[in-house]
Amino acid sequence: MKGDLMTTPDLGDLTCKEVVELVTDYLEGALPVEMRQRFDQHLTGCDPCIVYLDQMRQTIATLGRLPEESVPQNVLDTLLEHFRRWPRERG
Amino acid sequence: MLSPRTPPAVTAGSELPPLAVPITSPRPDEDAELVDGLKCRDEAAFVTLLERYQGQLLRLALVYCRTKDIAEEIVQDTWLAVIQGIDRFEGRATFKTWLFQILVNRARTRAVKEGRSLSFSSITDEAEMPGEPAVPPERFRAADDPWPNHWALPPHSWGESSDARLLAAETMDLVNRAIAQLPPAQQQVITLRDIEGWTSEVVCNVLEISETNQRVLLHRARSRVRAALEAHFDER
Numbered sequence: 001m002k003g004d005l006m007t008t009p010d011l012g013d014l015t016c017k018e019v020v021e022l023v024t025d026y027l028e029g030a031l032p033v034e035m036r037q038r039f040d041q042h043l044t045g046c047d048p049c050i051v052y053l054d055q056m057r058q059t060i061a062t063l064g065r066l067p068e069e070s071v072p073q074n075v076l077d078t079l080l081e082h083f084r085r086w087p088r089e090r091g
Numbered sequence: 092m093l094s095p096r097t098p099p100a101v102t103a104g105s106e107l108p109p110l111a112v113p114i115t116s117p118r119p120d121e122d123a124e125l126v127d128g129l130k131c132r133d134e135a136a137f138v139t140l141l142e143r144y145q146g147q148l149l150r151l152a153l154v155y156c157r158t159k160d161i162a163e164e165i166v167q168d169t170w171l172a173v174i175q176g177i178d179r180f181e182g183r184a185t186f187k188t189w190l191f192q193i194l195v196n197r198a199r200t201r202a203v204k205e206g207r208s209l210s211f212s213s214i215t216d217e218a219e220m221p222g223e224p225a226v227p228p229e230r231f232r233a234a235d236d237p238w239p240n241h242w243a244l245p246p247h248s249w250g251e252s253s254d255a256r257l258l259a260a261e262t263m264d265l266v267n268r269a270i271a272q273l274p275p276a277q278q279q280v281i282t283l284r285d286i287e288g289w290t291s292e293v294v295c296n297v298l299e300i301s302e303t304n305q306r307v308l309l310h311r312a313r314s315r316v317r318a319a320l321e322a323h324f325d326e327r
Contacts, residue, residue, distance in 0.1 A: 082171055
């Protein structure tokens with residue numbers, strides 16, 4: 001037990017510097033149970049790490065919303081041409 | 092004692108290696124009906140598959156070759172291989188895994204030809220090299236501080252309106268640029284996992300990397316994109 005943490009929120013034994021490197025394993029559900037508990041324990045007392053975790057979640061959500069490209073007509077035409085020439089029976 | 096060898100799981104062209112993580116149990120394939128249609132030469136099924144996967148294939152191909160013309164050629168070759176190989180596709184892996192393995196193999200071959208070698212082992216090599224920290228060390232308190240390695244310069248919340256700001260075209264451009272600057276293996280993993288929304292299992296199969304290495308690459312890539320977004324939001 002660290003003396004200087006007595007009057008402040010208990011952040012457990014992980015540092016913020018360690019937490020930011022564990023964020024992906026945490027979100028992926030890849031942390032061993034005991035480590036996950038230490039991670040959660042840290043979060044209960046550390047607002048900046050909650051913000052950090054939230055920013056990672058927002059980053060992932062943003063990546064999932066990048067616009068999709070559609071198939072250009074000329075590509076579609078070329079491929080369909082090949083498709084139509086494709087023999088029904090092989091060999 | 093020797094265990095019986097598992098035959099290669101994919102059949103689209105003899106150059107394909109077996110899956111890194113064998114898929115042992117049958118699973119529902121969302122494309123099963125379209126694949127049946129394709130085997131019966133149903134043009135509508137082919138067009139639906141094209142529309143479903145073309146954008147994803149192109150995005151991944153671009154990770155390997157950077158120029159759009161070559162990426163489009165690789166994607167076109169991939170579809171031709173699908174047409175030629177679909178009769179031999181047995182559904183041991185999902186169609187999607189099979190399709191992307193064809194693309195990855197073609198893209199790698201092409202990258203090697205053009206001197207942009209991304210060999211099978213280089214993804215693992217990149218994951219196993221020490222990477223940059225997720226957050227620069229100077230943002231944490233010094234070792235002799237009463238709170239060593241806790242935030243000195245903490246991140247600021249992106250705020251209530253962050254959703255609209257994150258979706259702005261300007262932000263999307265910034266994210267695309269941040270991804271383009273990542274090392275190739277990180278680009279591949281973040282593209283497949285977070286942009287395309289694949290599961291880690293499928294990504295590991297297609298890229299032939301371990302779960303651990305996949306997570307390392309994903310972590311570095313996400314950390315860099317988050318940092319780019321943070322820099323963008325903080326300057327306003």
